[in-house]
Amino acid sequence: MDGGDAPAAGGGKVACAAWIRRREDKSAAAPARVFAAYGRAGAAGSPAALEVLGFDAKECSLSPSPLARAVIGDGGAGDAPRGIAVHPAGDELVCATAKGCRLFKLIFDEFTVRIIPRDAPLLESVGPQKCLAFSTDGAKFAIGGEDGHLRIFHWPSIKVLLDEPKAHKSFRDMDISLDSEFLVSTSIDGSARIWKIDEGAPLVNLTRSSDEKIECCRFSRDGMKPFLFCTVAKGPKVVTVVWNISDWERIGYKRLLGKPISTLSVSLDGKYLALGSHDGDFCAVDVKKMEVSHWSKKVHLGSPVTSIEFCPSERVVISTSHQWGAELTKLNVPADWKEWQVWLVLLALFLASAVLFYVFFERSDTFWNFPMGRHQPAKPWNVLKESPPVPEDQTPW
Incomplete structure (x- = not known):
């Protein structure tokens, strides 16, 4: 750290x-x-x-x-x-x-x-604003205020695409989808809403029961599985729920951190989620398995983790809290393959194939190792139990 x-x-x-x-x-x-x-x-x-x-x-x-x-x-x-x-x-x-x-x-x-x-x-x-977010392509910028006011701008012209003063009671969290089509926002009252950015209008409210509060939200980032992750609190229990963004229905949920969650983040490649707690702990979750891969305890002892940011090039995060400031943490997760490592493996496979082909060529009884011309052995007719063919008359005309 x-x-x-x-x-x-x-x-x-x-x-x-x-x-x-x-x-x-x-x-x-x-x-x-x-x-x-x-x-x-x-x-x-x-x-x-x-x-x-x-x-x-x-x-x-x-x-x-x-x-x-x-x-x-x-x-x-x-x-x-x-x-x-x-x-x-x-x-x-x-x-x-x-x-x-x-x-x-x-x-x-x-x-x-x-x-x-x-x-x-x-x-x-x-x-005062609670949430700030650029879209992945950098063409959109959105802010959500403490007063519940949502604004979405075209970038870099800063032209207003959406201006909704009463989007929420007060913003809790916000994120923009990988394709810049949707924006998800949550409120301090536990509600969550999906917005269609290009149309500048709300699309749907995420369903929840009367005793549930949807708190933190992040879209998936791997480009293959378009999901929405949200932390949902039901009394003292908090679970991470997955929504399908094609129909905005719940797919499933899992209890990961096991305590109230203060912040949620996703890595740029979409492989990991990070969840921070109100008592200063955070964990990193393998999205494919939905299992905790790294746990850091007491990083911000007794103080809520206010933000977690994944490094764009390494498995490292910056986490912040009001009491302890910023901490840099290297995640204890399996190392990613570098591009040069992939090429090295491909080269090794090519060389191994070449060696196997050479051995096969030298030691196997293949067609090009057969004796040619008069050195060819006679066929084993006795094994086939057939009479040998009568040779043709080679007498010239």
Whole structure:
């Protein structure tokens, strides 16, 4: 683990965090550089600020000092960060505060990073927001407020696609589907609603019994199985329920963390879910088996886990809490196959096939090893119990 409150990184605890994946040539095949964004609350002599830190995959650690730092707003209490959403391209991020949302441009050079504030009037005066989310393709951006107001924007034009002041009593959680077609949102009263983004209208309310509360929500990300995962509380018991997004019917459920859940997250490749508890524990769940693969206890001792973010390149997560700030944790799960490992296995199979073919050629009684011409042995007619054929008359005319 790696704490997020080192003095060298600036004053104030880390209130929110997110990963930044940056591809230099915008190609999916190009290697990505990974950074972390920290939103720090203000402290004595240090205003609220946004920081970008480098990530060392080999050491599983963040740089002790930020690569870049920018003060949020005028540094007052109302500018303390509450959440961060990073654009999938890695060149922009939105930071939520008590006043509204601030937009920042990220410029990466070979050895330096710059954070440049940008004007976004439609975002700056929206008030305190509970949820922020970019779509996977980066073309949509959605925010859900403490006042229950839902706004969906086209990006980067920031044109309003949906503006619903009474979407919920107050937002609890929110996510956008992998294909950017649907948005799911949950309320503090336990209700959950599916929205059709392009139509800018609600589609369906998820069914629940009178004593159930739907809390956290995430869409699947593997691209093969379009599911919706939600945590559902029924008294002291909490289960993770799976919905089929073709008909919005429940498929099944499983009790995973075994305690009240404060946050839910899914890895970019869709292989793992992460569930954080109200007492500071979190676990990682193998989606294919729906079994717990990693458990971290007392990471944020006695404090609710407010967010968990999966690293885009490694099996590492950043988790945050109001009391303890940010913690970096390497997941104890099976290692993923790297691209070079796959090619190495294919090469080994090819070489093994070539060796087997050579052995077969040298040692087997195949057609090309038969003696030819006058050296061919006579056929065993005695075994076939037939008379040998009479040779044709070779006398010339």
